[in-house]
Amino acid sequence: MARADYPQPVRDLIEELRRLPGVGPRSAERIALWLLQSAKAQPNALAESIQKAASGVASCPECGFFATVEGCPVCSAHGRDTGQLCVVEQATDVLPIERSGAFKGLYHCLGGKLSPLDNVGPDDLRIASLLKRVGRLPQVEIILALSADVEGEATANYLDGLLGDQDCSMTRLAQGLPAGGDLEHADALTVSRAFEGRR
Amino acid sequence: MARADYPQPVRDLIEELRRLPGVGPRSAERIALWLLQSAKAQPNALAESIQKAASGVASCPECGFFATVEGCPVCSAHGRDTGQLCVVEQATDVLPIERSGAFKGLYHCLGGKLSPLDNVGPDDLRIASLLKRVGRLPQVEIILALSADVEGEATANYLDGLLGDQDCSMTRLAQGLPAGGDLEHADALTVSRAFEGRR
Numbered sequence: 001m002a003r004a005d006y007p008q009p010v011r012d013l014i015e016e017l018r019r020l021p022g023v024g025p026r027s028a029e030r031i032a033l034w035l036l037q038s039a040k041a042q043p044n045a046l047a048e049s050i051q052k053a054a055s056g057v058a059s060c061p062e063c064g065f066f067a068t069v070e071g072c073p074v075c076s077a078h079g080r081d082t083g084q085l086c087v088v089e090q091a092t093d094v095l096p097i098e099r100s101g102a103f104k105g106l107y108h109c110l111g112g113k114l115s116p117l118d119n120v121g122p123d124d125l126r127i128a129s130l131l132k133r134v135g136r137l138p139q140v141e142i143i144l145a146l147s148a149d150v151e152g153e154a155t156a157n158y159l160d161g162l163l164g165d166q167d168c169s170m171t172r173l174a175q176g177l178p179a180g181g182d183l184e185h186a187d188a189l190t191v192s193r194a195f196e197g198r199r
Numbered sequence: 200m201a202r203a204d205y206p207q208p209v210r211d212l213i214e215e216l217r218r219l220p221g222v223g224p225r226s227a228e229r230i231a232l233w234l235l236q237s238a239k240a241q242p243n244a245l246a247e248s249i250q251k252a253a254s255g256v257a258s259c260p261e262c263g264f265f266a267t268v269e270g271c272p273v274c275s276a277h278g279r280d281t282g283q284l285c286v287v288e289q290a291t292d293v294l295p296i297e298r299s300g301a302f303k304g305l306y307h308c309l310g311g312k313l314s315p316l317d318n319v320g321p322d323d324l325r326i327a328s329l330l331k332r333v334g335r336l337p338q339v340e341i342i343l344a345l346s347a348d349v350e351g352e353a354t355a356n357y358l359d360g361l362l363g364d365q366d367c368s369m370t371r372l373a374q375g376l377p378a379g380g381d382l383e384h385a386d387a388l389t390v391s392r393a394f395e396g397r398r
Contacts, residue, residue, distance in 0.1 A: 002276070003297040003298065003300065004264075004273045004276060004294075005272060005294070005297070006265055006272065006294065007255075007256055007265050007266060007267040007269075007272055008267070009248070009251045009252040009255045009256050009267060010252055010256055010265055012248045012251065013248045013249060013251075013252040015248075016241075016244060016245045016248040016249075017245070019239070019240075019241075019245075020230050020233065020234075020245075021229055021230060021233045022226050022229060022230070023230070027221050030220055030221060031219050031220060031221070031222075032252065033290075033291050034219065034220045035219075035252070035253065036252060036253065036256055036265070037289075037290065037291070040218070041218075042215075042218075043249050043250070043252070044249075044253060045215060046215045046216070046218075046219075046246075046249055047245075047246040047247070047249040047250045047253075048246070049208070049211045049212045049214075049215040050212060050215075050234060050242050050243075050245055050246040050249075051242070051243060051246045052208045052211065052212075053208040053209055053211070053212040053231065053234070053235060053242070054234065054235065054243060054246075056206075056208045057206055057208050057209055057235055065203075066205055066206050066209055066235070067206060068207070068208060070206075073203045073204060073205065073206055074203045077201070077203060090236075091232075091236070092232050092236070095203075095204070095205065098202040098203045098204070099202065101202065
């Protein structure tokens with residue numbers, strides 16, 4: 001006799017939930033059973049919000065952030081500083097910068113970083129559209145907010161060479177100790193960059 | 200100027216995901232962005248599996264486990280021992296027992312345990328249907344697989360009194376040291392019950 005298992009729709013749901021990032025087999029089962037059993041669960045509201053987001057949200061053709069038919073929350077906002085353009089790797093990098101309150105300008109999401117090992121070259125990134133935007137924004141300050149790793153450095157250097165003869169200035173995010181970080185726990189490269197960037 | 204945020208459908212999705220058990224604000228954001236950005240994500244398949252499970256799965260009217268129109272995976276299975284009926288609190292308690300392989304009989308899910316503090320009385324549990332089933336299953340062995348806590352004990356005692364004059368025998372799960380558990384880390388009550396139940 002085979003051991004009893006959940007009905008097929010429940011097993012399918014667990015299988016789909018397991019694919020989500022950070023959700024293991026036990027959490028997937030827990031979430032599925034909660035969705036089916038808890039009085040507080042609203043499975044259809046969840047399903048609907050997934051479908052609405054999947055069908056109603058796309059990349060902003062201008063900056064690459066998330067946009068709807070009503071426009072992009074950044075590009076269509078009033079009062080942003082069009083004299084500054086912050087270049088980030090992913091659309092998901094925008095909100096951490098927004099939340100810091102340190103930047104009021106526009107964004108440009110590259111969609112990744114140069115990585116020959118992963119077959120990501122300049123044509124795979126939104127670099128052509130960056131050049132066009134820079135051409136339309138005279139004397140813009142470009143702030144490269146890319147990862148502090150090898151690929152991020154390579155991408156920054158590539159953009160530096162490409163935009164060097166345009167009518168723009170270019171800066172890069174400072175590297176150094178993270179806020180609240182102490183020297184004792186900082187790695188050698190971070191300490192060395194904190195020394196280089198001292199002021 | 201307000202800081203930019205995700206478009207409304209993305210925020211709604213994050214809000215719905217946050218309600219899931221074990222999913223905090225950061226995981227909710229991570230899952231939402233993964234669903235919208237990752238090439239591997241299949242948001243519509245996930246939404247569909249939620250809807251299918253929510254609409255196609257209900258409590259088995261006989262035992263209270265999850266069932267579809269095709270029937271209950273336990274009650275409609277061939278070859279199960281109808282001489283044993285295992286009473287559990289929740290439908291979610293069935294699979295752990297099935298996976299142990301220790302039981303081949305039928306189940307009855309009460310839907311909870313007696314808990315005066317939470318206003319859960321006998322009428323809130325599937326006790327009437329348990330009595331009916333026991334009447335239809337002559338000389339059945341009832342195995343109470345309830346929590347080893349105060350409410351579980353109270354529920355077991357209540358069922359004991361109720362089913363005492365029926366044509367059935369009643370046993371309860373053993374309490375003692377968990378498999379692989381050592382004395383050093385066992386609490387006093389567990390050790391005391393392991394002594395009481397020694398054989």
